[in-house]
Every structure is written in C-alpha cells, then in structure tokens.
Amino acid sequence: MIGVIVPAHNEQALLADCLVALAEASQRPELEGEAVRIVVVLDDCKDGSGDIAHAHGVETLTVKARNVGIARALGADHLLAAGARWLAFTDADSRVSPGWLAAQLALDADAVCGSIAVDDWSDHPHSVRDYFRKTYKDADGHRHVHGANLGVSADAYRRAGGFPPLACSEDVALVDRLIAIGARIAWSAAPRVITSARAAARARGGFGDTLVSLAAG
Incomplete structure (x- = not known):
C-alpha cells in the first residue's frame, strides 16, 4: 500500500483541488492496482477542511499542534501502522500531477525530492516571479527540498527516525x-507538483513566507 499524507491548517479554500x-x-x-490511502491531518482547523476531506472520501486525523512536523509525522505513523511501503507527502495548497506517485516509484530510490512549479503569481509583484524563474532550478539534479513534493520508503523513513517536531523546515531536517x-535520494523533476504562492503563508519560514520576504526586500 502507498500512503499519502496531507497536513492541513484551515485549508478549505484549496483542499478540494x-x-x-x-x-x-x-x-x-x-x-x-496497488492501494493508495490518503490521510489529511487536520492541525487545529477551525474551518471546513474536515468536511471537505470527508466529502472526498479520505481519512482524517486531528491534532492541535500548529506544527507541520508533528502533523506529517502523525500521518506517517498512522499509515506505516496500516502497512504502507511508501510514503508520499504533499501540501493542502498544492496540486500533484496525474503521474506524481508513479514517477516517485519509478525512480527506484529510498527517497525522492521533487521540485515545484507555480501557476498563479497574482499575490506578488512581477519582480518576485522573475527572480524565482531565474534562480529556481526545476530540473533533475536540483537540490531543493519541498514538503509539497516528497516521497520516502517506509524502511528509510523508519531508519532515519521520521520527521522531527519542527514548525518549519521539517522536510529539510528529514x-x-x-x-x-546513506539513503539513496533522487533529486528529480519528474514528479510534478504545482503549489500556491499565496501571500497569506501558513508557516513562518516556509515557501510562501520566503516569497513575501522577497517582495518586501
């Protein structure tokens, strides 16, 4: 079984997509035909995120940590206990491509770090979009780490000790x-994910917050 973990904090606007x-x-x-189980980890949600998840027939877990590292780890532990052999992580403000899971598995690695793309820059000035396009490497061999596009085998995840309880950069720490x-890591642009560049970032120091900082600078 393949497990997919989606942490969510008040994500009713984007979770359905x-x-x-x-x-x-x-x-x-x-x-x-391999089974895929999707778990949305509702982290201190006070909106309709839970109702949306249930309407789409996915499992939910609830925590009040306001900590994405704790949320991701909770979802991972739940799916590992259910027998997952592979864990894939994305974010509630992101949209994976149809071939996302297949691309991760095809790389035959212990872990896959994928790149991200943005299709809506309306929250930012053109200078931020242009800077991102000039400096971000969306190609094989990149060295980006994004919780929105990350996969790891159950064995490697366990051996590494899982996500630390960090409110930011938990993906980098893992x-x-x-x-x-010594895990075999594929730094690949094959698993495709489109993520949000919204200015109202959920995590200090995360991708959205970094873009806001660029606009301010």
Missing part, C-alpha cells in the same frame, strides 16, 4: 537524516 488531484494520481495504471543514514 488538492484531493481531486491526488485521487487522479492514485488511479494511474502504472500503479497496477532529508538531512536520510542523507546521514
């Missing part, structure tokens, strides 16, 4: 742990 995309990625013929145990 995320789950529609994940449902499509879960039904690709390349997966050869990858550092994977590197430390």
